[in-house]
Amino acid sequence: MNTRLFIGEVKKRKALWDHTNTNYHNRRMLTDGWRDIAKMFNTEGKTPRPPRAPFYFDPFQ
Numbered sequence: 001m002n003t004r005l006f007i008g009e010v011k012k013r014k015a016l017w018d019h020t021n022t023n024y025h026n027r028r029m030l031t032d033g034w035r036d037i038a039k040m041f042n043t044e045g046k047t048p049r050p051p052r053a054p055f056y057f058d059p060f061q
Helices: 003-012 027-040
Strands: none
Touching: 003 027
16 A cells, blocks of 8 residues: 555545544544545455454343
8 A cells, every 4th residue: 555645645635634624523524535545545345343342241230
């Protein structure tokens, strides 16, 4: 992956990194932005999911 190209593409989409941007908290804009970048780098659908929280058994319940 070309790191400079990747950084350039992220910089083009201020909603992904600029917390003063009005769309910074807009999940749709964020998802669309990352999806566009993933398509450019042929990584769409290859993003790992966050790990699930471990299941803890509480014997006192």
